[in-house]
Amino acid sequence: MEQKKIDTALEDDKLMVEQLFSKEALVNYDKSAYDVPASYFETFPEKLQQRITNNKPKVFFLTPIGKMAIAAIFIFVVSSTFIFLNSSADKNLTLSAISIQDISNDEIEAYVNANEWIADIDWQSEEFKPDTEVEQFYKDSID
Amino acid sequence: MQSDQELILQFQQSIQREQNFTQLVKKHQAKVYHQIKRMVNDHDDADDIAQMVWIKIWNKLDGFKMESEFSTWLFRIAYNETLNFIAKQKRQGSNTSSTDILDYENTASHTDAPKSSEIQIKLDQGIKQLPEKQQFVFMLRYFEEYNYEKIASITGTTVGGAKANYHQAIKKLEEFLKKS
Numbered sequence: 001m002e003q004k005k006i007d008t009a010l011e012d013d014k015l016m017v018e019q020l021f022s023k024e025a026l027v028n029y030d031k032s033a034y035d036v037p038a039s040y041f042e043t044f045p046e047k048l049q050q051r052i053t054n055n056k057p058k059v060f061f062l063t064p065i066g067k068m069a070i071a072a073i074f075i076f077v078v079s080s081t082f083i084f085l086n087s088s089a090d091k092n093l094t095l096s097a098i099s100i101q102d103i104s105n106d107e108i109e110a111y112v113n114a115n116e117w118i119a120d121i122d123w124q125s126e127e128f129k130p131d132t133e134v135e136q137f138y139k140d141s142i143d
Numbered sequence: 144m145q146s147d148q149e150l151i152l153q154f155q156q157s158i159q160r161e162q163n164f165t166q167l168v169k170k171h172q173a174k175v176y177h178q179i180k181r182m183v184n185d186h187d188d189a190d191d192i193a194q195m196v197w198i199k200i201w202n203k204l205d206g207f208k209m210e211s212e213f214s215t216w217l218f219r220i221a222y223n224e225t226l227n228f229i230a231k232q233k234r235q236g237s238n239t240s241s242t243d244i245l246d247y248e249n250t251a252s253h254t255d256a257p258k259s260s261e262i263q264i265k266l267d268q269g270i271k272q273l274p275e276k277q278q279f280v281f282m283l284r285y286f287e288e289y290n291y292e293k294i295a296s297i298t299g300t301t302v303g304g305a306k307a308n309y310h311q312a313i314k315k316l317e318e319f320l321k322k323s
Binding site for chain 2: 010013014020022025026028029030033034035036037040041044045047048049052055062064065
Protein backbone atom coordinates (compact mmCIF):
# COMPACT_ATOMS: atom_id res chain seq x y z
CA MET A 1 0.00 0.00 0.00
CA GLU A 2 2.77 2.39 1.07
CA GLN A 3 4.88 1.43 -1.96
CA LYS A 4 1.88 2.02 -4.26
CA LYS A 5 1.35 5.46 -2.69
CA ILE A 6 5.01 6.36 -3.24
CA ASP A 7 4.89 5.11 -6.84
CA THR A 8 1.76 7.15 -7.55
CA ALA A 9 3.47 10.25 -6.18
CA LEU A 10 6.49 9.52 -8.36
CA GLU A 11 4.29 9.06 -11.44
CA ASP A 12 2.56 12.38 -10.71
CA ASP A 13 5.90 14.10 -10.26
CA LYS A 14 7.22 12.70 -13.52
CA LEU A 15 4.05 13.62 -15.34
CA MET A 16 4.47 17.26 -14.31
CA VAL A 17 7.76 17.41 -16.24
CA GLU A 18 6.50 15.38 -19.16
CA GLN A 19 3.67 17.87 -19.66
CA LEU A 20 6.32 20.56 -20.18
CA PHE A 21 8.81 18.56 -22.22
CA SER A 22 8.20 15.41 -24.19
CA LYS A 23 9.23 12.13 -22.64
CA GLU A 24 11.48 11.55 -25.64
CA ALA A 25 13.35 14.82 -24.98
CA LEU A 26 13.87 13.84 -21.36
CA VAL A 27 15.13 10.40 -22.32
CA ASN A 28 17.50 11.94 -24.85
CA TYR A 29 18.70 14.46 -22.29
CA ASP A 30 19.64 11.65 -19.95
CA LYS A 31 21.38 9.70 -22.69
CA SER A 32 24.26 12.17 -22.66
CA ALA A 33 24.98 11.16 -19.06
CA TYR A 34 25.42 7.60 -20.26
CA ASP A 35 27.98 8.51 -22.92
CA VAL A 36 31.21 7.15 -21.51
CA PRO A 37 34.48 6.19 -23.20
CA ALA A 38 34.81 2.51 -24.02
CA SER A 39 35.67 0.26 -21.05
CA TYR A 40 35.64 3.25 -18.70
CA PHE A 41 33.86 1.40 -15.91
CA GLU A 42 36.06 -1.67 -16.34
CA THR A 43 39.24 0.33 -15.79
CA PHE A 44 37.91 2.79 -13.20
CA PRO A 45 38.37 0.61 -10.05
CA GLU A 46 41.99 -0.13 -10.98
CA LYS A 47 42.71 3.53 -11.74
CA LEU A 48 41.14 4.47 -8.43
CA GLN A 49 43.20 1.96 -6.46
CA GLN A 50 46.36 3.33 -8.06
CA ARG A 51 45.42 6.85 -7.01
CA ILE A 52 44.64 5.68 -3.48
CA THR A 53 47.98 3.83 -3.29
CA ASN A 54 49.82 6.93 -4.49
CA ASN A 55 48.08 9.02 -1.84
CA LYS A 56 48.63 6.42 0.86
CA PRO A 57 51.15 8.37 2.99
CA LYS A 58 48.47 11.02 3.48
CA VAL A 59 45.81 8.44 4.24
CA PHE A 60 45.70 7.56 7.91
CA PHE A 61 43.19 5.02 9.07
CA LEU A 62 42.94 3.01 12.23
CA THR A 63 41.35 -0.37 12.42
CA PRO A 64 39.61 -1.29 15.70
CA ILE A 65 42.61 -3.51 16.56
CA GLY A 66 44.99 -0.62 15.82
CA LYS A 67 42.97 1.68 18.09
CA MET A 68 43.11 -0.93 20.89
CA ALA A 69 46.87 -1.33 20.42
CA ILE A 70 47.48 2.43 20.62
CA ALA A 71 45.27 2.67 23.72
CA ALA A 72 47.17 -0.23 25.35
CA ILE A 73 50.54 1.38 24.58
CA PHE A 74 49.32 4.68 25.99
CA ILE A 75 48.09 3.03 29.22
CA PHE A 76 51.37 1.09 29.54
CA VAL A 77 53.49 4.24 29.11
CA VAL A 78 51.41 6.26 31.60
CA SER A 79 51.29 3.49 34.23
CA SER A 80 55.00 2.62 33.91
CA THR A 81 55.93 6.31 34.22
CA PHE A 82 53.73 6.58 37.32
CA ILE A 83 55.25 3.46 38.90
CA PHE A 84 58.80 4.58 38.06
CA LEU A 85 58.29 8.05 39.55
CA ASN A 86 56.73 6.63 42.72
CA SER A 87 59.49 4.09 43.26
CA SER A 88 62.25 6.70 42.72
CA ALA A 89 60.55 9.04 45.26
CA ASP A 90 60.55 6.23 47.84
CA LYS A 91 64.22 5.61 47.15
CA ASN A 92 65.02 9.27 47.81
CA LEU A 93 63.20 9.15 51.12
CA THR A 94 65.09 6.05 52.20
CA LEU A 95 68.37 7.53 51.08
CA SER A 96 67.79 10.74 53.04
CA ALA A 97 66.82 8.77 56.18
CA ILE A 98 69.91 6.66 55.92
CA SER A 99 72.13 9.65 55.32
CA ILE A 100 70.88 11.39 58.50
CA GLN A 101 71.44 8.25 60.53
CA ASP A 102 74.87 7.90 59.01
CA ILE A 103 76.02 11.32 60.23
CA SER A 104 78.12 10.97 63.29
CA ASN A 105 77.38 12.90 66.51
CA ASP A 106 80.66 14.78 66.20
CA GLU A 107 79.65 16.09 62.84
CA ILE A 108 76.25 17.20 64.13
CA GLU A 109 77.83 18.95 67.12
CA ALA A 110 80.34 20.69 64.87
CA TYR A 111 77.49 21.89 62.65
CA VAL A 112 75.47 23.20 65.60
CA ASN A 113 78.49 24.97 67.07
CA ALA A 114 79.31 26.56 63.78
CA ASN A 115 75.74 27.79 63.34
CA GLU A 116 74.99 28.66 66.95
CA TRP A 117 74.10 32.25 66.17
CA ILE A 118 71.16 31.02 64.04
CA ALA A 119 69.81 29.11 67.03
CA ASP A 120 70.25 32.27 69.20
CA ILE A 121 68.26 34.40 66.80
CA ASP A 122 65.49 31.81 66.73
CA TRP A 123 65.32 31.71 70.51
CA GLN A 124 65.38 35.50 70.75
CA SER A 125 62.54 35.83 68.31
CA GLU A 126 60.58 33.27 70.33
CA GLU A 127 61.28 35.20 73.54
CA PHE A 128 59.95 38.50 72.18
CA LYS A 129 56.91 36.99 70.63
CA PRO A 130 53.90 38.15 72.66
CA ASP A 131 52.13 35.25 74.28
CA THR A 132 48.61 36.24 73.49
CA GLU A 133 47.00 33.38 75.34
CA VAL A 134 48.83 34.16 78.63
CA GLU A 135 48.17 37.87 78.29
CA GLN A 136 44.48 37.23 77.73
CA PHE A 137 44.43 35.01 80.88
CA TYR A 138 45.95 37.81 82.99
CA LYS A 139 43.56 40.38 81.58
CA ASP A 140 40.57 38.17 82.28
CA SER A 141 41.70 37.48 85.85
CA ILE A 142 42.23 41.23 86.57
CA ASP A 143 38.78 42.10 85.26
CA MET B 144 26.92 -11.24 -4.60
CA GLN B 145 27.70 -9.82 -1.18
CA SER B 146 25.57 -7.03 0.25
CA ASP B 147 26.97 -3.54 0.91
CA GLN B 148 26.82 -4.21 4.63
CA GLU B 149 28.89 -7.41 4.36
CA LEU B 150 31.50 -5.71 2.18
CA ILE B 151 31.76 -2.74 4.54
CA LEU B 152 32.01 -4.94 7.65
CA GLN B 153 34.83 -6.94 6.11
CA PHE B 154 36.57 -3.73 5.05
CA GLN B 155 36.27 -2.37 8.59
CA GLN B 156 37.66 -5.61 10.02
CA SER B 157 40.64 -5.29 7.65
CA ILE B 158 39.70 -8.43 5.76
CA GLN B 159 40.82 -7.98 2.14
CA ARG B 160 40.23 -4.24 2.29
CA GLU B 161 41.11 -3.49 -1.31
CA GLN B 162 39.04 -6.34 -2.75
CA ASN B 163 35.98 -5.41 -0.71
CA PHE B 164 36.35 -1.76 -1.58
CA THR B 165 36.68 -2.60 -5.29
CA GLN B 166 33.47 -4.64 -5.04
CA LEU B 167 31.68 -1.62 -3.61
CA VAL B 168 33.06 0.59 -6.39
CA LYS B 169 31.95 -1.85 -9.07
CA LYS B 170 28.45 -2.01 -7.62
CA HIS B 171 27.86 1.72 -7.39
CA GLN B 172 30.27 3.47 -9.77
CA ALA B 173 27.88 3.80 -12.70
CA LYS B 174 25.04 5.45 -10.77
CA VAL B 175 27.39 7.91 -9.08
CA TYR B 176 29.14 8.75 -12.34
CA HIS B 177 25.86 9.30 -14.22
CA GLN B 178 24.49 11.60 -11.54
CA ILE B 179 27.71 13.66 -11.53
CA LYS B 180 27.81 13.73 -15.33
CA ARG B 181 24.24 15.04 -15.46
CA MET B 182 25.42 17.97 -13.33
CA VAL B 183 28.74 18.82 -14.99
CA ASN B 184 28.15 17.53 -18.56
CA ASP B 185 31.82 16.78 -19.11
CA HIS B 186 33.39 13.34 -18.89
CA ASP B 187 36.78 14.47 -17.55
CA ASP B 188 35.18 16.59 -14.84
CA ALA B 189 32.76 13.82 -13.93
CA ASP B 190 35.62 11.31 -13.79
CA ASP B 191 37.68 13.61 -11.58
CA ILE B 192 34.79 14.26 -9.17
CA ALA B 193 33.91 10.55 -9.09
CA GLN B 194 37.50 9.72 -8.12
CA MET B 195 37.46 12.33 -5.35
CA VAL B 196 34.16 10.90 -4.08
CA TRP B 197 35.55 7.34 -3.92
CA ILE B 198 38.79 8.48 -2.26
CA LYS B 199 36.68 10.15 0.43
CA ILE B 200 34.70 6.95 0.81
CA TRP B 201 37.96 4.98 1.20
CA ASN B 202 39.20 7.39 3.85
CA LYS B 203 35.97 7.47 5.84
CA LEU B 204 34.60 3.96 5.41
CA ASP B 205 36.11 2.78 8.71
CA GLY B 206 33.94 5.29 10.54
CA PHE B 207 30.73 4.51 8.61
CA LYS B 208 28.20 3.30 11.19
CA MET B 209 25.59 1.98 8.76
CA GLU B 210 22.86 4.10 10.28
CA SER B 211 21.80 4.97 6.74
CA GLU B 212 22.06 3.07 3.46
CA PHE B 213 25.53 3.08 1.94
CA SER B 214 24.13 4.43 -1.35
CA THR B 215 22.57 7.40 0.50
CA TRP B 216 25.89 8.22 2.14
CA LEU B 217 27.71 7.78 -1.16
CA PHE B 218 25.30 10.09 -3.00
CA ARG B 219 25.58 12.64 -0.22
CA ILE B 220 29.34 12.78 -0.67
CA ALA B 221 28.86 12.95 -4.44
CA TYR B 222 26.37 15.79 -3.97
CA ASN B 223 28.81 17.78 -1.81
CA GLU B 224 31.79 17.15 -4.09
CA THR B 225 29.82 18.11 -7.20
CA LEU B 226 28.51 21.32 -5.68
CA ASN B 227 32.00 22.20 -4.40
CA PHE B 228 33.41 21.58 -7.88
CA ILE B 229 30.79 23.77 -9.54
CA ALA B 230 31.30 26.54 -6.96
CA LYS B 231 35.07 26.37 -7.52
CA GLN B 232 34.57 26.60 -11.27
CA LYS B 233 32.30 29.59 -10.84
CA ARG B 234 34.92 31.32 -8.67
CA GLN B 235 37.54 30.66 -11.34
CA GLY B 236 35.19 32.23 -13.91
CA SER B 237 34.85 29.09 -15.98
CA ASN B 238 32.00 29.23 -18.45
CA THR B 239 31.84 25.62 -19.56
CA SER B 240 28.08 25.27 -19.23
CA SER B 241 27.30 27.91 -21.85
CA THR B 242 29.84 26.46 -24.28
CA ASP B 243 28.35 23.04 -23.70
CA ILE B 244 24.95 24.39 -24.66
CA LEU B 245 26.39 25.87 -27.86
CA ASP B 246 28.07 22.56 -28.70
CA TYR B 247 24.87 20.78 -27.95
CA GLU B 248 22.90 23.17 -30.16
CA ASN B 249 25.30 22.55 -33.05
CA THR B 250 25.22 18.77 -32.76
CA ALA B 251 21.49 18.60 -32.11
CA SER B 252 20.67 20.68 -35.18
CA HIS B 253 22.56 18.21 -37.35
CA THR B 254 21.26 15.02 -35.84
CA ASP B 255 17.61 15.37 -34.80
CA ALA B 256 14.49 16.61 -36.49
CA PRO B 257 14.09 20.41 -36.01
CA LYS B 258 11.12 20.26 -33.68
CA SER B 259 12.62 17.57 -31.49
CA SER B 260 16.00 19.32 -31.21
CA GLU B 261 14.29 22.59 -30.28
CA ILE B 262 12.61 20.94 -27.30
CA GLN B 263 15.89 19.27 -26.48
CA ILE B 264 17.77 22.55 -26.42
CA LYS B 265 15.11 24.23 -24.31
CA LEU B 266 15.14 21.37 -21.85
CA ASP B 267 18.91 21.53 -21.62
CA GLN B 268 18.92 25.30 -21.14
CA GLY B 269 16.01 25.14 -18.74
CA ILE B 270 17.78 22.62 -16.49
CA LYS B 271 21.05 24.60 -16.67
CA GLN B 272 19.41 27.79 -15.39
CA LEU B 273 18.15 26.02 -12.26
CA PRO B 274 20.12 26.47 -9.02
CA GLU B 275 22.46 23.48 -8.51
CA LYS B 276 20.54 22.10 -5.56
CA GLN B 277 17.28 22.11 -7.50
CA GLN B 278 19.03 20.50 -10.47
CA PHE B 279 20.34 17.74 -8.26
CA VAL B 280 16.96 17.13 -6.61
CA PHE B 281 15.20 17.21 -9.97
CA MET B 282 17.56 14.62 -11.44
CA LEU B 283 17.42 12.32 -8.43
CA ARG B 284 13.65 12.39 -8.51
CA TYR B 285 13.01 12.21 -12.24
CA PHE B 286 15.88 10.09 -13.55
CA GLU B 287 16.90 8.02 -10.52
CA GLU B 288 13.30 7.82 -9.23
CA TYR B 289 14.39 8.19 -5.60
CA ASN B 290 11.79 8.84 -2.92
CA TYR B 291 11.82 12.15 -1.07
CA GLU B 292 13.13 10.61 2.16
CA LYS B 293 16.29 9.49 0.38
CA ILE B 294 16.63 12.76 -1.54
CA ALA B 295 16.29 14.67 1.74
CA SER B 296 19.06 12.57 3.34
CA ILE B 297 21.34 13.10 0.36
CA THR B 298 20.86 16.85 0.12
CA GLY B 299 20.72 17.42 3.88
CA THR B 300 17.22 18.87 3.92
CA THR B 301 13.83 17.80 5.21
CA VAL B 302 11.36 15.77 3.15
CA GLY B 303 9.27 18.93 2.78
CA GLY B 304 12.35 20.83 1.65
CA ALA B 305 13.16 18.20 -0.98
CA LYS B 306 9.56 18.27 -2.27
CA ALA B 307 9.64 22.05 -2.39
CA ASN B 308 12.92 21.94 -4.34
CA TYR B 309 11.45 19.59 -6.93
CA HIS B 310 8.26 21.61 -7.39
CA GLN B 311 10.18 24.89 -7.57
CA ALA B 312 12.37 23.35 -10.25
CA ILE B 313 9.29 22.39 -12.30
CA LYS B 314 7.83 25.88 -11.82
CA LYS B 315 11.06 27.49 -12.99
CA LEU B 316 11.20 25.21 -16.01
CA GLU B 317 7.62 26.18 -16.85
CA GLU B 318 8.44 29.90 -16.52
CA PHE B 319 11.55 29.43 -18.64
CA LEU B 320 9.47 27.79 -21.38
CA LYS B 321 6.93 30.61 -21.31
CA LYS B 322 9.66 33.26 -21.56
CA SER B 323 11.42 31.56 -24.42
